[in-house]
Every structure is written in structure tokens, then in C-alpha cells.
Amino acid sequence: MDFAFLLETFLRLLPGVPLTLQLAFLSVAFGIALALPVALMRLSRIWPLVWTARAYVFVFRSTPLLVQIFLIYYGLGQFPELRYSALWPILREPYWCAIIALTLNTAAYGSEIVRGGVQSVPHGQIEAARACGMGGPLLFRRIVLPLAVRQALPAYGNEIILMVKATALASVITLMEITGLAAKLISETYRAIEVFIVAGAIYLAINYVITRIVHVLEHWLTPYLRPAPVPAASSRGEPA
Known part of the structure; x- marks a missing residue:
């Protein structure tokens, strides 16, 4: 193996x-902000809100993320109302289209994680x-939400890792993140195996961190699950 090339x-x-x-953490941050109200809509007893949230979750969980990226990046530009609106400077940029697609996707999964929590x-x-x-907002803020965060944290950790890996799809709309640079390098060197080994190692290191x-956050938020310290024995060999 050519270590110099690696x-x-x-x-x-x-x-x-x-x-x-940036793509991963901005999407997760915006996704959490969107997932919470969607989860509350699912938990409410107002049926229009319940069915709206269910439809949103069903659509974004049941279609490929790549298709969602294509629809947002290529599809929204087909509507003249959007091309001549104040949103067009954002929607024409591949960076923000990727953020929007990743956010909508992770919010659908995140809302179910929050609802379960x-x-x-x-x-x-x-x-x-x-x-x-x-009662009301005070009960939710002080009791329900902190306990729900503790319950949902492991699953949301998995969602963050999935988002880091999902950013590789942003390369299809010309963004030069890790996978985009890897594809460009392969087109120059035709050494796909070595390039993808290095790219995979970088993703592995990011997800390990x-x-x-x-894990540290989970340990910090769940002190009641830690084993109690064993009391030390006295100098005479009697129980402390």
C-alpha cells in the first residue's frame, strides 16, 4: 500500500x-427545533395537527434522502413564484438546499425520538x-422535557451520526465536502480504493468523537444510574 499517497x-x-x-450540525440543530413542535403536534388531541404531523413524518421517513435533495435543489426552481420571491437567493444555493433537505429529513426522525422520550x-x-x-408549560419545562431528553439522548446520538454520514449525499449537488473531494480526487487519480479508505477513516474518526x-452527556444526565460507591473497610477488618 502506498502510504505516501494515503x-x-x-x-x-x-x-x-x-x-x-457544518452540514451535519446545522441540520441537527434546525432539525431539533423543528422536531419538538412536530412531536407536540403528534401528542396533541387536535386531529388536524395530529394528521399533519403524521403526514409529514410519513413522507420524509418513507422517501430516500437523495430524492428529497433533488426535489429541493432541482424541483423548487421550476416554480416561477419561488424564482421571483425573496426566498430565491437562498433556494438557488446548493449549500442551503442541502441544509433544508437534511433538516426536514432529520426532523421527521427526531420528532419520533422526542415523542418516544x-x-x-x-x-x-x-x-x-x-x-x-x-401545570401546563411549567410542568413540561421542568419535569417532562428534562426526563424526555435523558431518555431520547442515546437515540438522538445515533441520529447525529446518521446525519454526518448523510452529508455525503450533498456531493451530488456540487458541494465539496469529504465525499465530494474524494470523488474529485478519484477522477484525477483513478485510485478509488485508497481514496475511499481515507474518506471512510475520516468519517470513522468524526463519528467516534x-x-x-x-456517552459523556448520557453519563452526566443520568447520575441515578451510576453504581453506588462501595464503602471502604475499617482498619480492624470490620465493615465500615
């Missing part, structure tokens, strides 16, 4: 890491909070 490939793919991280909150804790005088961060 090092050169790594240095040429490295400039694509910031764009990959909210539904997993023990009913007894909600009743105890109501007995203390909490994300996994460890999520």
Missing part, C-alpha cells in the same frame, strides 16, 4: 471536514409535579 489523500480531503461538520416519562412523576402545583461526547 497521506496526500488525507491532506486533500481534510479541507472538506469543516463543511461536513416524552411518552416514556413515568406518569407518577407527572402526577407528583401536579400535586406540587405545577461524537459517540464519546454523547
Whole structure:
């Protein structure tokens, strides 16, 4: 194996890491902001809101992300109303089209993760909070949401990792993130195996760091799950 070429490939793919991280984390951040109201719509008893949220989740979970990117990047420009609107400076840019597609996709999955987290909150804790005088937004902010975040964090960690890998699809609309630079390098060198090995190693390193961060957050948010310290024995050999 040509280690000199692998090092050169790594240095040429490295400039694509910031764009990959931008696409992933902006999409996840916007996706969380959208997933929460969609989840609340699903949990509400207002049937128009429930069915609207269900339709949104069904469409974006049941169609390929690549198709969604193509529809947003190529499809929206077919409508004159959009081409001559104030939104066109954003919708004509591949960067923002990728952000929009990734955001809408991850929000559909994220809303189900949030909904599952909210539904997993023990009913007894909600009743105890109501007995203390909490209700409405205060109950949701202080009791339901923190517990739901703890329950949903492992699954949302997986969603962040999936988003990092999904950014590779942004290369099809000319964005030069890691995969886009890898494809360009392959067209120049015709050495696909070495290039994709390096690209895969970069994705692996990014997702390893994300996994460890999520693990630390999960450990920090769940102190009640940590094993209790074992008391040390006394000097006389008697239990402490």
C-alpha cells in the first residue's frame, strides 16, 4: 500500500471536514427545533395537527434522502413564484438546499425520538409535579422535557451520526465536502480504493468523537444510574 499517497489523500480531503461538520450540525440543530413542535403536534388531541404531523413524518421517513435533495435543489426552481420571491437567493444555493433537505429529513426522525422520550416519562412523576402545583408549560419545562431528553439522548446520538454520514449525499449537488473531494480526487487519480479508505477513516474518526461526547452527556444526565460507591473497610477488618 502506498502510504505516501494515503497521506496526500488525507491532506486533500481534510479541507472538506469543516463543511461536513457544518452540514451535519446545522441540520441537527434546525432539525431539533423543528422536531419538538412536530412531536407536540403528534401528542396533541387536535386531529388536524395530529394528521399533519403524521403526514409529514410519513413522507420524509418513507422517501430516500437523495430524492428529497433533488426535489429541493432541482424541483423548487421550476416554480416561477419561488424564482421571483425573496426566498430565491437562498433556494438557488446548493449549500442551503442541502441544509433544508437534511433538516426536514432529520426532523421527521427526531420528532419520533422526542415523542418516544416524552411518552416514556413515568406518569407518577407527572402526577407528583401536579400535586406540587405545577401545570401546563411549567410542568413540561421542568419535569417532562428534562426526563424526555435523558431518555431520547442515546437515540438522538445515533441520529447525529446518521446525519454526518448523510452529508455525503450533498456531493451530488456540487458541494465539496469529504465525499465530494474524494470523488474529485478519484477522477484525477483513478485510485478509488485508497481514496475511499481515507474518506471512510475520516468519517470513522468524526463519528467516534461524537459517540464519546454523547456517552459523556448520557453519563452526566443520568447520575441515578451510576453504581453506588462501595464503602471502604475499617482498619480492624470490620465493615465500615
